[in-house]
Amino acid sequence: MTVNDDSFTNWKNREEIAESMIPIIGKLHRERDVTVLLHSRSLVNKSVVSILKTHRFARQIAGGELSVTETLPFLQALTTLDLGPSQIDIGMLAATYKADDRGLSVEEFTAGAVAGATGTNKIERREPRDVVLYGFGRIGRLVARLLIEKAGSGNGLRLRAIVVRQGGDQDIVKRASLLRRDSIHGQFQGTITVDEANSTIIANGNEIKVIYANDPSEVDYTAYGIKDAILIDNTGKWRDREGLSKHLRPGVEKVVLTAPGKGDVPNIVHGVNHDMIKPDEQILSCASCTTNAIVPPLKAMADEYGVLRGHVETVHSFTNDQNLLDNYHAADRRGRSAPLNMVITETGAASAVAKALPDLKARITGSSIRVPVPNVSIAILNLRLARETTREEVLDHLRNVSLTSPLKRQIDFISAPDAVSSDFIGSRHASIIDAGATKVEGDDAILYLWYDNEFGYSCQVIRVVQHVSGVEYPTFPVPVV
Known part of the structure; x- marks a missing residue:
């Protein structure tokens, strides 16, 4: 048998295992309101190839691909437990099990790691x-x-x-x-x-x-x-x-x-300030797509390094409020043809930062350019930090935040050197950090943040709605703060 035959056989074996995972994932979701994740990416309603590709994503964690042979035992262990509504990350289960030195079986370890979703601890199903x-x-x-x-x-x-x-x-x-x-x-x-x-x-x-x-x-x-x-x-x-x-x-x-809400309407960026919503608040805003893209990475940087000031330049896809061809428009430049021009315009995202991060005293300014693409934008966040650091340290920090922190549903991280805007269509994250474009020199840091300004933002909206409705289920294992 040739090397190529070995590779193909390995692929077919992994396909078979991934195929066996699909009915388990579906049954947990339909019958118990359990969403199975793999490093914050949902596996519900995913194809065999999509499941295998999601496992490959895990190479960003330890430099190696996560195999379905490693995660299947944890998925099977979940079926034996009395689970309530929850989100369970089998990628994190596999990673933390490797680091555990107690000599537990997969079944014992899994039962302990998701104990908050079982037995008397589990959330009872609510009315729709x-x-x-x-x-x-x-x-x-x-x-x-x-x-x-x-x-x-x-x-x-x-x-x-x-x-x-x-x-x-x-x-x-x-x-x-x-x-x-x-x-x-x-x-x-x-x-x-x-x-x-x-x-x-x-x-x-x-x-x-x-x-x-x-x-x-x-x-x-x-x-x-x-x-x-x-x-x-x-x-x-x-x-x-x-x-x-x-x-x-x-x-x-x-x-x-x-x-973006005006006046005293709370502007909420899920993952950053959604816990501040008062139970009796009847009206709130999910802010803008750009605010959702810049605030989570800004918080991650401020928490670790401190931020003295910043500027965000948004290169934004054109939107429906612009004209297809030159025509009258109430705004000065948005009347010019959206598919044919780069259009300088304003953004309220920088000023909205203060509502989402009231403890951040740094002055953040912003501007925006609409460009001739129909979806996916990029925010260039230029920061003056409170201490000097290195590019490697910043990238390690942001990679870890994207994988293990409470912001992992908001922040994604990509190191592919050839990534372009269309690669991020359908991303469920509010912001994707482009490692290759990141620049750090002393106390200056420039982050390039991709975001699907339609779908990624819609996912953030749903997360806010889930939170205020009481159906935002807990995630296990519990992320590291």
Whole structure:
């Protein structure tokens, strides 16, 4: 047998093992609300090849690929436990087991590591929490995809309705088609049917009522059987407390804005300040995609090195508020053709840092350039640190933060020397640190932060909604603080 034959046989063996993992992962998710992760990446609804590629990602941790033969025993051990709703990282289980010197079996170690999700410690399943989407544009449709994907056993978040203005003949059919196919993010993973007579879209069994209204005051959500709902406003039409309060109608308990909030509306970046949300807060904002991209790495740097001042330059993909061709626009430059020009514009992300990181006294300034790509942006974060350091130290710190810290769902890390913007379409992280582009000299550090300004941001929105709804389940093993 040749070396090539050995490699192929090894690949086929790993394929077989990954294939055996899929029904276990699916059953845990459907029946127990357990999401199986591998170094913070979900394995739910993933293909054989995707599972193997996710295992390969682990080479960033110890320089070697994590084998499915190493993680399968931990996955099998989970099936023997009385698990409650949780997220369990089998990659972290495998890594911490290697470092454990107590001589425990895989089954014994796993039982101890996830004890907080078993027996009397486990979270009891809650009634499904209703969610309403007000607006169904780019972010609204991606949030809808995520809500449908995360339906699990049906005891988490439940998308009940979307509210839009009537768009003409076959409105619901066209909106369903936009949910089904996306030029950037690909096809919807599942099936979608339309019940025009009842104004309902059925996606993977989720019945979603399409409500037509021109203003929040026109809707009584209880008439549709909706109660205590979290309403996600994707329109950006109202950004202050007075305007967003219009949504607090019968059937709606909380309002989440997918744009920067104004005035006293809390701007939340999940992973950084979501724990500061008051239980009785009814209105909050998820800030902007750029704020979500820069605040987690900024916190990671400030916690380790201190930050005296900073500037962020955002190179941002064009958005729907720009013109396709030159035409009138209320803004000075956004009227010029988005696919043909780089357009200097403003960003409120720098000023929003103060809301998310009130203890950071450093002055952060910012500016932005819109460029002719439809998705994925990059923020260049230039920092003056409180102490001198080296590039190697900074990269080691940020790599560890991305893998083992409480910010690992927000911060990703890539060392590929040939990565470009389209490689990050579909990233679920708020920010991806480009190791190769990072520059450090003394107390100056420049970080290049990629982010999918549509999908990555939508994932952050969902995390905030999960938190305020009480269905943000704990992760095991517990991340290192």
